[in-house]
Every structure is written in structure tokens, then in C-alpha cells.
Amino acid sequence: xxxxxxxxxxxxxxxxxxxxxxxxxxxxxxxxxxxxxxxxxxxxxxxxxxxxxxxxxxxxxxxxxxxxxxxxxxxxxxxxxxxxxxxxxxxxxxxxxxxxxxxxxxxxxxxxxxxxxxxxxxxxxxxxxxxxxxxxxxxxxxxxxxxxxxxxxxxxxxxxxxxxxxxxxxxxxxxxxxxxxxxxxxxxxxxxxxxxxxxxxxxxxxxxxxxxxxxxxxxxxxxxxxxxxxxxxxxxxxxxxxxxxxxxxxxxxxxxxxxxxxxxxxxxxxxxxxxxxxxxxxxxxxxxxxxxxxxxxxxxxxxxxxxxxxxxxxxxxxxxxxxxxxxxxxxxxxxxxxxxxxxxxxxxxxxxxxxxxxxxxxxxxxxxxxxxxxxxxxxxxxxxxxxxxxxxxxxxxxxxxxxxxxxxxxxxxxxxxxxxxxxxxxxxxxxxxxxxxxxxxxxxxxxxxxxxxxxxxxxxxxxxxxx
Numbered sequence: 001x002x003x004x005x006x007x008x009x010x011x012x013x014x015x016x017x018x019x020x021x022x023x024x025x026x027x028x029x030x031x032x033x034x035x036x037x038x039x040x041x042x043x044x045x046x047x048x049x050x051x052x053x054x055x056x057x058x059x060x061x062x063x064x065x066x067x068x069x070x071x072x073x074x075x076x077x078x079x080x081x082x083x084x085x086x087x088x089x090x091x092x093x094x095x096x097x098x099x100x101x102x103x104x105x106x107x108x109x110x111x112x113x114x115x116x117x118x119x120x121x122x123x124x125x126x127x128x129x130x131x132x133x134x135x136x137x138x139x140x141x142x143x144x145x146x147x148x149x150x151x152x153x154x155x156x157x158x159x160x161x162x163x164x165x166x167x168x169x170x171x172x173x174x175x176x177x178x179x180x181x182x183x184x185x186x187x188x189x190x191x192x193x194x195x196x197x198x199x200x201x202x203x204x205x206x207x208x209x210x211x212x213x214x215x216x217x218x219x220x221x222x223x224x225x226x227x228x229x230x231x232x233x234x235x236x237x238x239x240x241x242x243x244x245x246x247x248x249x250x251x252x253x254x255x256x257x258x259x260x261x262x263x264x265x266x267x268x269x270x271x272x273x274x275x276x277x278x279x280x281x282x283x284x285x286x287x288x289x290x291x292x293x294x295x296x297x298x299x300x301x302x303x304x305x306x307x308x309x310x311x312x313x314x315x316x317x318x319x320x321x322x323x324x325x326x327x328x329x330x331x332x333x334x335x336x337x338x339x340x341x342x343x344x345x346x347x348x349x350x351x352x353x354x355x356x357x358x359x360x361x362x363x364x365x366x367x368x369x370x371x372x373x374x375x376x377x378x379x380x381x382x383x384x385x386x387x388x389x390x391x392x393x394x395x396x397x398x399x400x401x402x403x404x405x406x407x408x409x410x411x412x413x414x415x416x417x418x419x420x421x422x423x424x425x426x427x428x429x430x431x432x433x434x435x436x437x438x439x440x441x442x443x444x445x446x447x448x449x450x451x452x453x454x455x456x457x458x459x460x461x462x463x464x465x466x467x
Contacts (some may be wrong), residue, residue, distance in 0.1 A: 002361045005310060007241060007264040008164055012363050015263065017232050023059045024050070026223040026261075027118060028236035029242070030237040031068040032102035033087040035286045036109055038300065038315060039270040041236045045301055046267035046309045048115040051234060053364050053397045063118030064226045069099035069125050070202050071194075072215040074245050082212070085201050096200050099125075109287050112297035114397040120226050124218040128204050131213040131221050134255070135192045135206075144192055147183035150206060154185055158250045165242040190247055192217050207238050216247035223248075225428060228334040229256040233263045241266055271314045282455055290320070292452040293461040298398055299324040305366050305396060315457050327398070331378045334400055337386035344384040352376045356392055369395065416462055420451055424460060427453075 005012045008436050014199040017023055027047045030036055036044075047065075054061055061324040073080045087102075088095045111116065124131075135151050138144040143157050155161050181187075203210040222230065229252070236245060245264065252260035269276075272283040287297050303323035307313040352372060359368040381387055393400040427442040446453055454461045 002053065003363055004263060004265060005363050007266050008261070008263075010166070017059070018262070021059060022235060023054045023061050023063075024227045024231040025054075025061060025063045025233040025235065026217060026219070026227055027063065027065045027233065027234075028240060029065040029067050029121075030102075030106050031072040031083055032099045033072075033083040034102060035288070036106050037277060037284050037286055038290070039272075041109060041113060041287065041300070042270045042304050042313060043267045044110060044115050045113060045304045047118075047235050048113075048397060049305075049309065049364055049366060049395065049448055050233075050265060051116060051118070052397060053360050056360065056395055061119060062227065064120045064122060064223060065118040066219060066222050067099070067103055067121065067123045068218060069103070069123050070095070070128075070213065071124060071213045071218055082200075082202060088201060099123075103146050109297075110397070111299050112287055114298065114399060116397075122222050122226065124222070125215070127218070127221055127225070128213060130225060131217050132204070132206050134217060134221050134251070135213075137255055138192060141254065144304070145185065146208060147181070148195070149181070149183070150195050150211065151192045152184060152189040153192055153247070153250060153254075155188050155190070155250065156186055156397065158254055160253065161246060161250055164249060167242060167246075187285065189218060190243075191213065192251075207323075216244055217251060219244070220248050220251040224252060224256075224260075230259055231261060233265065234261045235265045235267070238266045265309075267309045268312045271312055273316055274314055285315075289454060292461045292463060293300060293454050295320055295324055296327075299327055302327045302398060305370055305398075308363075308365060308367055310363075317461065330374070330377075330398075331400075333374075334386060334389055337377065337381050337383065337389070340381035340383050340386075342380065342382045344379065344382040348379060349384055349388055352388060353391070360395060366395070416451070420446060420462070421447060424462065425451065428460070 002015045003012050004015050030040065051061060051063060069084055070082065072083050084095045084098055087093075087098045091098065093101075107117070135144060138153065139146070139151065142154075144151050144153050146152075193206060193208060193211050193213055195209050196209045200212070202212050204212060223234070234245070234248075249260055271277075272281075272285075275281075275283075275285045287300065290300055291297065299320060300323070303315070303320055304313065306323070352375075355372045356369050359365045359372060362368075368393065372431055373389060374394075376385060376388065389399050423442050423446050427439050427446075430436075430439040430442060443453060452463050
């Protein structure tokens with residue numbers, strides 16, 4: 001029986017759905033103001049693994065994922081500007097154009113990573129009227145109040161606040177920088193609705209004047225609209241636990257007066273070179289960045305599979321090199337089984353099938369399941385082994401059915417011409433001298449000659465465009 005770690009209870013327990021055979025699942029989706037980076041995408045690989053395991057176990061899925069196209073402020077709190085609005089101003093586009101462009105880009109990345117889309121995809125801007133109704137109910141029931149700049153949830157009125165994160169309200173606030181707002185009853189009270197300033201681009205009519213919804217209210221409204229007041233499972237990243245998901249619970253249960261979600265699952269952070277991703281450090285990478293220097297998107301997916309979803313994963317290019325090589329070797333071994341006319345005994349096949357099932361039913365232990373696959377491939381060559389590997393791949397999502405000897409043969413490394421090497425050296429010297437204008441000019445010269453370069457902690461990665 002499948003056991004999963006429930007953040008709410010802090011225990012690993014058997015999964016029991018509300019409706020037998022059906023999993024109702026909500027997953028926090030992207031805020032579409034920029035390209036998804038690899039840390040974001042690890043969370044969606046995790047979501048995909050959860051979905052694939054449920055299907056493997058014979059469940060049907062009713063999955064919902066939101067697209068946040070309004071209401072998510074730059075500071076992830078109640079101050080700062082809306083992320084979509086900020087991007088629109090910078091790029092001289094409308095918020096709708098920004099949201100549509102980056103939504104499309106997000107789904108392109110999901111396709112590259114073999115991440116299956118949830119059954120229901122919903123946009124925040126399509127549900128603003130429901131959000132206004134929800135906020136009105138919270139006011140009527142005494143859980144919200146109005147100030148000059150918006151409507152706020154009164155956390156003190158919700159006695160169970162902190163159950164998910166284990167944080168006591170005052171202790172939690174002590175560690176958070178909160179903008180002073182003297183109209184709030186408590187510094188930690190969060191915005192349900194923000195009144196729009198005169199020049200704010202995105203705004204809707206409401207009983208409190210023109211404005212826009214808070215980020216947290218969006219997920220409450222959309223999850224309950226499509227899945228009901230109590231549903232089985234909610235997934236997201238660990239960064240959402242202390243604020244976003246606590247706020248969702250407070251909003252949901254203030255209205256319904258009952259438990260809103262039975263199981264909460266959270267994927268851990270991805271680090272880069274042992275630290276956080278930061279634009280200032282130049283270590284925020286996208287799937288396109290990885291492709292430009294010779295990696296396949298599935299190399300990154302394989303890289304993610306090597307750590308349990310509840311463990312931090314440290315991204316390095318040496319780790320990606322190892323993932324690329326190992327995935328290729330996996331394909332080579334699999335192709336040999338595929339080409340065999342021999343058969344394996346039922347006993348051997350059942351042995352590996354049972355080991356695999358045991359691994360994934362133990363809180364989705366994919367790294368252990370991968371080890372079982374590699375051990376199985378050491379058996380005598382057999383087409384049956386190949387077919388069983390494809391069963392396993394229904395969870396791994398590595399497109400092992402497309403493996404052929406031709407596809408997995410090593411390609412020769414691209415030969416970098418001497419003139420390109422000279423330009424790279426000149427650029428390195430320019431950067432060392434802090435002559436960034438010259439360095440950028442040299443980069444453009446390199447790109448014009450058909451090569452891509454990417455600065456990493458381990459040095460400059462160079463590849464020919466199209467390789």
C-alpha cells in the first residue's frame with residue numbers, strides 16, 4: 001500500500017482517498033512573469049512523479065494546477081508591486097501579453113521534461129469574481145477587515161494557524177521582515193484584496209473599490225471550486241509551507257469550518273553549487289540554457305530523479321555531466337536487452353517488479369527504484385527485462401521506449417576552433433579587468449560565429465549552436 005509523508009502530520013502514513021480509486025489533487029502552479037528556472041522545474045518534476053505513482057497504483061486523477069497571472073507581489077508578501085505588472089513595464093508589454101508568453105514557455109518546458117499536465121489548468125484572472133465573493137464571505141464571518149489599502153485576514157481569529165509549519169504566530173513573525181502598516185490589527189495579517197493605486201495596471205471593480213486579489217486567496221478559491229471544500233492532496237515547494245499554504249488553510253477552513261486538505265506533500269529546494277540561486281551570482285539557469293551547452297532536458301530530469309523529493313538537491317555542472325553520461329549508459333544497456341531474443345523467468349521478473357513497487361510505495365523512493373532498474377539490467381540479456389524497464393519508466397518518465405542503439409551512441413565532442421578559443425580568452429581577460437562592455441561585445445562576436453557560451457562556477461561552457 002502506498003505510504004506518503006504528510007507535512008501536516010509530520011508522519012509517513014498510508015494514503016486513503018476520500019473517494020475510492022480517485023485522487024483529487026491541487027498543485028501550486030507558476031507565476032508567469034519570467035521563464036521557469038531549474039529550481040522551479042524540480043518542483044514540477046516532483047509533482048509529475050506523484051501523479052505517475054498514483055496512476056501506477058491504479059488510481060484515476062483529478063488534478064488541478066493554477067496559473068498565477070495576477071496578485072503575486074514582488075516581495076511574496078503584501079508590499080511591493082505585482083510581478084506581472086513589473087515585467088509588463090520592463091518589457092513594454094501588456095500584463096496579458098506577459099502572462100500568455102511565459103505561460104506558453106512554461107508548458108514548452110514541461111513537454112521537454114515529460115511532465116504530464118494536470119487534468120484542469122486554471123488562470124487566476126478567470127476567477128476574480130469568485131475571489132471577491134470569497135473575500136465578502138470572510139468579512140461577513142468576522143475573519144477579515146478593511147483598511148485604507150485593502151482587505152486583510154485577521155489571523156488572530158483563526159486559532160489553528162501554524163498547524164502546517166509548526167510555527168507559533170508571534171515566533172514566526174519575529175523572523176520575517178514585515179512592512180509597517182499601522183492599520184493592520186497584527187503585522188502578520190495578510191492581504192485578501194488590495195485597493196489599486198491610481199497608476200496600477202491590473203484592476204477590477206469590487207465592493208471596496210477598484211483593486212486586485214491577493215496571491216493566497218487565488219489558490220483557496222480555485223482549489224475549492226474544482227475539488228470541493230475537502231480534497232485529498234495538495235503539493236508544492238517547501239518555500240510555500242510557512243506562509244502561502246498556511247494562509248490557504250486559514251482561508252479555506254475559516255469558510256468551511258472543516259479540514260480542507262487531508263495530505264500535504266512538499267518538494268525540497270534545489271541549490272546551485274551549494275547555495276541559493278541568485279541573478280546577482282549569475283547561477284539562475286533555464287532548460288534552454290542547459291540545452292545551449294549540450295544537455296538534453298531529460299538529462300536534467302534524470303538528475304532530479306537521483307535525489308528523494310524531500311532532500312535538497314545540489315545542482316552542479318559536474319553533476320549534470322554525470323547525469324548525461326549515466327542516462328546514455330542506461331540507454332546502451334537497455335538497447336542490448338531490447339535487441340535480445342532471449343526470455344526471462346517469471347520468478348526473476350516478479351522479483352524486480354516487487355522490489356520496484358516496494359520502493360515507490362515507500363514515500364516515492366525514486367532513487368532506490370532507479371538502483372533496482374540498474375541492478376535488473378545486469379541480468380542476462382532478455383527482451384522481457386526491456387519490457388519491464390518500460391513499466392518502470394511509466395514513473396521515471398525518461399522515454400526509455402525511444403531508446404535505440406543509434407540514439408545512445410556517443411557523439412564526438414564538438415571541436416572548438418582556435419579563433420573561438422582566442423576570443424574566449426580575450427573575454428576572460430576583459431571580465432578580469434572589469435571591462436564588461438568589451439566582454440559583452442566579444443560574447444556577441446562568438447555568438448555571431450555560431451557558438452554559445454555559458455559562465456559557470458566550473459568555468460566557461462562552450463558549444464556550437466545546433467549541437
